[in-house]
Amino acid sequence: MKMHLPTTSYHKGGYSSIINLNGIEKSFDDIKVLENISISIEKGELVSLLGPSGCGKSTIFNIISGLTPQDSGKLYIDGTIGYMQQKDLLLPWKNIMDNVALPLTIKGINKNAREEKVKKYLPIVGLEGYEKSYPSQLSGGMRQRASFLRTLMASEDIMLLDEPFASLDSITKSKMQLWLLKMKSKLNNTILLITHDIDEALLLSDRIYILSSKPATIKKEITLDFNMDNKKERLLSTKTLKLKEEILKLL
Amino acid sequence: MKKSTNIDKLYPVLSIITIIFLWQIIVDLNNIPKYILPSPKDIALALKDDFNLIMTHTKVTLYESFVGFIFSIILAFLLAILMDSFTIIKKSFYPLLVISQTIPTIAIAPIFIIWFGFGTLPKIIMVIMACFFPIVISLVDGLEKIDNDYLRLFKTMNASKLQTFYHLKLPYAIVHLLSGIKIAATYMIMTAVVSEWLGGEGGIGVYMVRAKNAYALDKVFASILVIMVVSILTIYIIDFLGNKLIHWKTKKKGV
Ligand SMILES: Nc1ncnc2c1ncn2[C@@H]1O[C@H](COP(=O)(O)OP(=O)(O)OP(=O)(O)O)[C@@H](O)[C@H]1O
Ligand SMILES: [Mg+2]
Numbered sequence: 001m002k003m004h005l006p007t008t009s010y011h012k013g014g015y016s017s018i019i020n021l022n023g024i025e026k027s028f029d030d031i032k033v034l035e036n037i038s039i040s041i042e043k044g045e046l047v048s049l050l051g052p053s054g055c056g057k058s059t060i061f062n063i064i065s066g067l068t069p070q071d072s073g074k075l076y077i078d079g080t081i082g083y084m085q086q087k088d089l090l091l092p093w094k095n096i097m098d099n100v101a102l103p104l105t106i107k108g109i110n111k112n113a114r115e116e117k118v119k120k121y122l123p124i125v126g127l128e129g130y131e132k133s134y135p136s137q138l139s140g141g142m143r144q145r146a147s148f149l150r151t152l153m154a155s156e157d158i159m160l161l162d163e164p165f166a167s168l169d170s171i172t173k174s175k176m177q178l179w180l181l182k183m184k185s186k187l188n189n190t191i192l193l194i195t196h197d198i199d200e201a202l203l204l205s206d207r208i209y210i211l212s213s214k215p216a217t218i219k220k221e222i223t224l225d226f227n228m229d230n231k232k233e234r235l236l237s238t239k240t241l242k243l244k245e246e247i248l249k250l251l
Numbered sequence: 252m253k254k255s256t257n258i259d260k261l262y263p264v265l266s267i268i269t270i271i272f273l274w275q276i277i278v279d280l281n282n283i284p285k286y287i288l289p290s291p292k293d294i295a296l297a298l299k300d301d302f303n304l305i306m307t308h309t310k311v312t313l314y315e316s317f318v319g320f321i322f323s324i325i326l327a328f329l330l331a332i333l334m335d336s337f338t339i340i341k342k343s344f345y346p347l348l349v350i351s352q353t354i355p356t357i358a359i360a361p362i363f364i365i366w367f368g369f370g371t372l373p374k375i376i377m378v379i380m381a382c383f384f385p386i387v388i389s390l391v392d393g394l395e396k397i398d399n400d401y402l403r404l405f406k407t408m409n410a411s412k413l414q415t416f417y418h419l420k421l422p423y424a425i426v427h428l429l430s431g432i433k434i435a436a437t438y439m440i441m442t443a444v445v446s447e448w449l450g451g452e453g454g455i456g457v458y459m460v461r462a463k464n465a466y467a468l469d470k471v472f473a474s475i476l477v478i479m480v481v482s483i484l485t486i487y488i489i490d491f492l493g494n495k496l497i498h499w500k501t502k503k504k505g506v
Pocket of ligand 1: 029059086
């Protein structure tokens with residue numbers, strides 16, 4: 001697979017935040033949704049936002065991607081963003097190939113090059129052979145995976161994933177989670193992930209921000225610095241269990 | 252399932268046959284003269300005798316209808332894109348468009364004939380006036396109804412206005428546009444015929460008026476029959492092409 005492997009080792013810990021939110025506030029119709037949100041993400045990190053439904057997680061993503069302006073606070077982004085929204089938002093009149101390749105089309109990449117690129121990734125997300133199918137012919141989980149791949153096509157730099165695996169069955173879900181880790185270690189991209197699933201956050205993340213209910217504030221920041229080379233083993237670790245208990249108490 | 256729909260289609264055919272049969276019997280039994288009510292047989296004979304002439308006139312009507320129809324679509328696209336891009340234009344023109352529908356087109360057709368003569372031009376303008384409105388309104392409404400989340404998706408991909416229009420707005424609006432186009436298709440031939448009544452050199456409407464003035468009601472009925480067949484065919488073709496355009500909508504689950 002021809003991916004952009006990093007030629008030099010990246011400086012972890014070398015202060016190089018790629019996303020920085022400082023004291024972000026946001027209200028909708030005088031109802032405060034975000035209160036003093038400060039988040040800092042370094043290049044190559046995988047960070048999860050974990051919080052109750054309706055607390056304002058998607059709003060944070062909308063602010064980072066520039067879709068929604070914040071009321072106050074500073075925002076700093078260094079890189080291009082691929083944003084996978086909560087809904088799959090596939091275009092019903094385009095087949096899966098054209099849907100996934102859409103960001104490449106918009107970037108002006110020619111048909112052959114973009115189809116070649118998409119074809120490489122389709123088997124990984126289990127959509128090989130569905131290039132010519134239309135979204136209405138696919139299951140919810142398949143559409144979500146297509147949407148995921150489209151996000152990767154939009155940017156291999158920063159990925160904002162809003163509950164990317166929410167509608168998948170547990171087998172496909174864990175396959176996708178492990179693939180995400182593999183892909184990430186190859187691309188060394190930066191991923192910010194929203195999830196409801198504590199186990200998912202514990203498996204995937206380098207750090208987790210726990211958010212309170214509306215208005216969202218950052219309740220706690222958890223750094224997961226164990227089993228970094230093989231995150232799969234975390235599932236068996238007692239540390240994970242303890243952290244899970246701690247998070248459950250917070251939520 | 253399929254069997255019952257085939258039988259369902261048979262019912263209207265049977266009723267038409269029955270009506271034609273009754274019509275023939277009533278005319279025959281009562282000796283109704285041809286200039287009051289021609290029988291189906293008279294109409295068929297008139298159609299056969301005058302077929303070439305009727306076709307020559309029909310071609311003129313079809314030409315007026317389709318030129319007007321195509322122009323309506325082009326104009327509707329131009330105005331809809333302008334209205335979608337500039338709110339000011341939309342606010343200024345949308346109400347005017349609605350008001351314009353209260354203009355009695357039949358009443359202003361003679362004015363067009365004074366201005367543009369007895370040729371095909373005034374008829375084409377009349378067809379445009381009838382077809383333009385449903386097309387432009389359906390297109391504008393379609394463009395307006397686009398899910399905001401999709402627009403945001405295109406924004407995050409840094410799509411240009413033109414790219415957003417081509418990949419998102421246009422295909423989205425086409426479903427709505429088709430309903431407007433179908434309405435326009437039912438109007439167009441009728442409008443062309445009615446404007447021909449008011450004066451002209453050719454067209455099935457002109458033929459009808461001449462036949463009526465000669466009390467040749469069998470020919471009038473024959474031309475009505477031709478208009479019906481032509482209209483049905485037109486609507487069918489446009490419907491067929493439209494469904495091709497939105498083939499993705501009818502795709503079923505399970506590849
Ligand atoms: N554009 C908007 N206008 C008004 N209110 C909004 C808007 N967007 C979000 N909200 C409100 O802000 C709050 C947070 O919404 P948000 O979608 O960010 O929550 P969330 O944490 O992503 O929820 P979920 O887990 O259900 O996806 C909600 O109460 C929602 O109603
Ligand atoms: Mg959300």
